[in-house]
Amino acid sequence: MSRSAREDILARIRRAVDGAPEVDIPRRYRATAEVGDLVGLFAERVGDYRAIVHVVPEAEVPARIAEIVAGRRMVVPEGLPAGWTPPDTSGAGPADPYTADGVVTGCAVAIAETGTIVLDTGPGQGSRAQTLVPDYHLCVVRADQIVAGVPEAVSRLDPARPLTWISGPSATSDIELNRVEGVHGPRTLEVLIATA
Amino acid sequence: MSATFLGMPGNFPKNSARAVQNSQLRYNLRKATHTIRGKRASVVGELPDWQELRAAGKAIKDETLRHLDRYLLQLEAAVTAAGGHVHWARDAAEANRIVAGLVKATGEREVVKVKSMATQEIGLNEALAAEGITAYETDLAELIVQLGDDFPSHILVPAIHRNRAEIREIFLDRMADAPPGLTDEPAALAEAARVHLRERFLRSKVAVSGANFMIAETGTLVVLESEGNGRMCLTLPETLISVVGIEKVLPTWRDLEVFLQLLPRSSTGERMNPYTSTWTGSAEGQDFHLVLLDNGRTDVLADEVGRQALRCIRCSACLNVCPVYERAGGHAYGSVYPGPIGAILTPQLRGMGSELDASLPYASSLCGACYDVCPVAIDIPEVLVDLRAKAPHGAAERAGMRVAGWVLNDQARLAAAQRAASRLRGLVPRRLPGPLSAWTDTRDLPDIPEESFRDWWEREG
C-alpha cells in the first residue's frame, strides 16, 4: 500500500511539473551582519525577551554561578566544565530533571541579532529533556561563541545533532496576542556571558 | 480537509455577514490583528535585506517544487539512514490509517499533539477517536479551541476570536483541574494550562507533530514554536509521528538561514520565536516516523498560476493584514486555512464543488496587502483572479456580464447605453431592487450625468 502511494505521488509530481521553468536562487541577502559589539547586542537582544543577563569576565564565572544558583538543586549535564559545576549545596547528589530546581549548561552557538542560544546536546549542554523539564535554565555563553546573524549560526551547526534554538524563556502569544512568559519550557532563562 | 470543517454549509458572503454583526468578535480580531501587524512591521523593518531574503525564500521554494520528486527521495533516504521510517499518503484517509496503525502498534491509546495544520487538514483527531485513540492538543490556543468544542480561526493563533474573559470561562467550565479562583490575567491562564498539561506530557508515550521544514540534504525536521509544548512532545515520548505536507521540504541545510529569518518575523513579529527544535531521524533513540502527505497538493502543483500557493510557510502575515479577514473572522472561510491564503488554497485543495468553496476566490477586494507582506511573495491577488476564471458562475451574472461585455466592446453601443441612462437619470430610485440592493443598502448611488464625457468631447472637446 505505502509503496504504491509513494510511486503514485512521485508520478503525479513529475506530471505536474513537466515543462516548468528551472529556477535560479538569488542569495543577495547578508551572509553576515555588521555588528560592532557582539556581546553588547546579544545581551540587549536576550534581555528584550525578558531573560536575565549578566556579562562577566571568564575567570569570575564559577563564582557567579555558585552565587546565582545557591540553594537550588541543579541538574549538572555531562561534560560541564568543572569550574561551572555548582557546589552541591543540598547534599542530595546530582539532581534528575523531574525533581530539580534548574539546570546549568553551556551552548553550541549564540546569535547576537536575534538574541538566540543554540544547544546541540554536546558536552556540557545536557540531553534535550534535561534542558526542558526543569523550570529554570542558567546558560553560560562564551563571548567567542556569539555570531552576528542567523546565516553564520546555521553554518556552524551540525544538523545530525538534535538542536534546540532558544530565544528567551518559554512564552505564548495565544491570549490576545500579548506575550506571556512561561508556559511549558523553563519559565526563567538566565544567561551568563563570559568575556575573555 | 478537516472533518469538522468539511461540508460546512453556507457561503462566504453569508458567513461573513453574520460575523460582521458580532461586535465582540470584531473587537477581538481588530485588536489582535493590529497588534501583530505593528510588531511584524517593526521587526521586518529592522532587517536591511528583507527584500533579498524574500526573493531567496521565494526562489528556494520554487526550486523545491520544480524538483519535488528528487528532493522527497533525497529526504526519504536521509531520514531512513538516520534510523527513521518514512510513509507516503495520497490522501487524508490513507494518512489517518497510517498514523492510527502506528499508534496501535505501540499499544497506547493516547497521543499528545503539537499544533499542526496538516493534521487538522486531514481531520486526524476525529479519525483517531474513531479508532479509540484520544488525541490531546497541547498548544494553548488549540487547547482553548478543543475545550470549547470550537473551530480554529487563525493559522498561528487559532483562538484569536476569543478574548481573555472568554478563555477564562472556557477553562472554568471545561478544565477539571482549573483553579477555582482563576482570573482572566493572561499569565494566570497560561499557568492553568501549564499545570493541566504537565502530567500528560510526562506520561505520554506517543506524540504526533507536523513540521515547518524538512531538509532533503540531511533528513532534518524543523519545528518552530513558542510555549515549549512542542519541545515536550518532540523530546519526551518514545515514539514520534510527524505528518508533513510534501511541499514542506527544503533542498539544503543552508536554506534554513533564509527561512529562520523570514518565518518568525512574519509570523509572531519576533526576531526569533522562543523555541526551534531540529532533529534528524531517531534522535536520542526515539522511534521516529515521517508521514509524507499529498492530499491534493499534486493537483495544486499542476496549476501553473496556482502552484505558487505551495510556497506558503503558514506564517499568517497575510491574515493579519487582510481587511476582509479582520471583519469576517476565520470561521467564515469554512476551512483550517482561513484568510487570503485560505481563499486560494482551499478551493485548490478541495475543488470548487460546494457553494462555500466556490465563493472563496471572491472573498477579497484584491487590495494586495497580503502580497506585500508575504515572505515568499505569493501573488495572492493573481491567484484569486485566476481561480475566479475557473469558478462556476451563476446564470444571471453570466448573462449580465455577457451583455456588459458586448456593450463595452463597441463605442457606439457604449454611447447609446450612456445616452439611455442620461434620459432616465431622474427615474433612478434611491434604493435599487434585487441583487443591486447590495449597493444601495448602505450607499447612495452617484448621480447620472446629463451627458457622458464622450458626448461632451464630441460637442466641444
Add this chain to the structure above:
Amino acid sequence: MRVALFITCVNDTLFPGTGKAVVSLLRRLGCEVDFPAAQTCCGQMHVNTGYREEGVRLARHFTEVFAGYDAVVAPSGSCAAMVREQYPKLVKPGSRGAAAVAAVAPKVYELTEFLLDVLKVEDVGAYFPHRVTYHPTCHSLRGLRLGDRPARLLRNVRGLDLVPLPGAEECCGFGGTFAVKNPAVSSAMGADKVRGVLDTGAEVLCAADNSCLMHIGGMLGRQRTGVRVMHLAEILASTEEVKAS
C-alpha cells in the same frame, strides 16, 4: 506633447467632470490632448470577476485603440494598473495581441505619474482653498506604487490644507464587484474608512480613483456627513479663475 486620454468607462459614463478636468489641466500644462473615440473599457471588471474571455477581448481592443501614442494618461490608478500590470499576464507572450500589449502597456500612465515623471511638474498652478484629505486607493498604492506623488502635487496647491487620513493604507472595501458580492464586509470596511475621513475634519476627500470614491462617497452621502468626494484631477484643475464646481 501629444497625449491620448484614456478616460475609463466609469469616468466616461458617471464622472465626465473628471475627464473635463484632466483635459483642462493637461492643456494648461501645454499638452495637446487627444481622445480616441473608439476607446471603451480596460476590461478590469470582467477579468477580476472571472470573465477572462471578455476581458481579453477588451484588452485587445484597448491596445488597438491606443497603439502609436507616446503616452496614454488615465485618471484612474486602478485602470492604469490593470493595463500595465495585468495585461502582460492576461495576453500571454506569444499569443495574439501580445506584441501590441508589450508596446502599449508601458506607455500608460496614471495622471499623477504623468505629471511628475513625464511632465516633471510638481506645482500645476492650482488653487483650492479647502481642507482636504487623500485616500491612497489600493491599486495606486500597492499596484502602481504612486508613493507620495499625489501628496507632492496636493501640497503645491495654493490654499489647500492637506490633512493626513488615519488608516490611509487600508482598503476602503470597494473592490469592484466585491462591493455587491460581499456587501456586508465591503460596507464594514467602508464604515471604518468613513470614520477615518470624519476624524480628519476635512471638507473634501480626494483620490486617484472615482470608483473607490463612489463607494466611500456613497456612504458619506447616505450618512449625510456633508463631506464631498472629488477626484484629484478636479482639484489640480481648479484655479483662481476657474474654480472646481
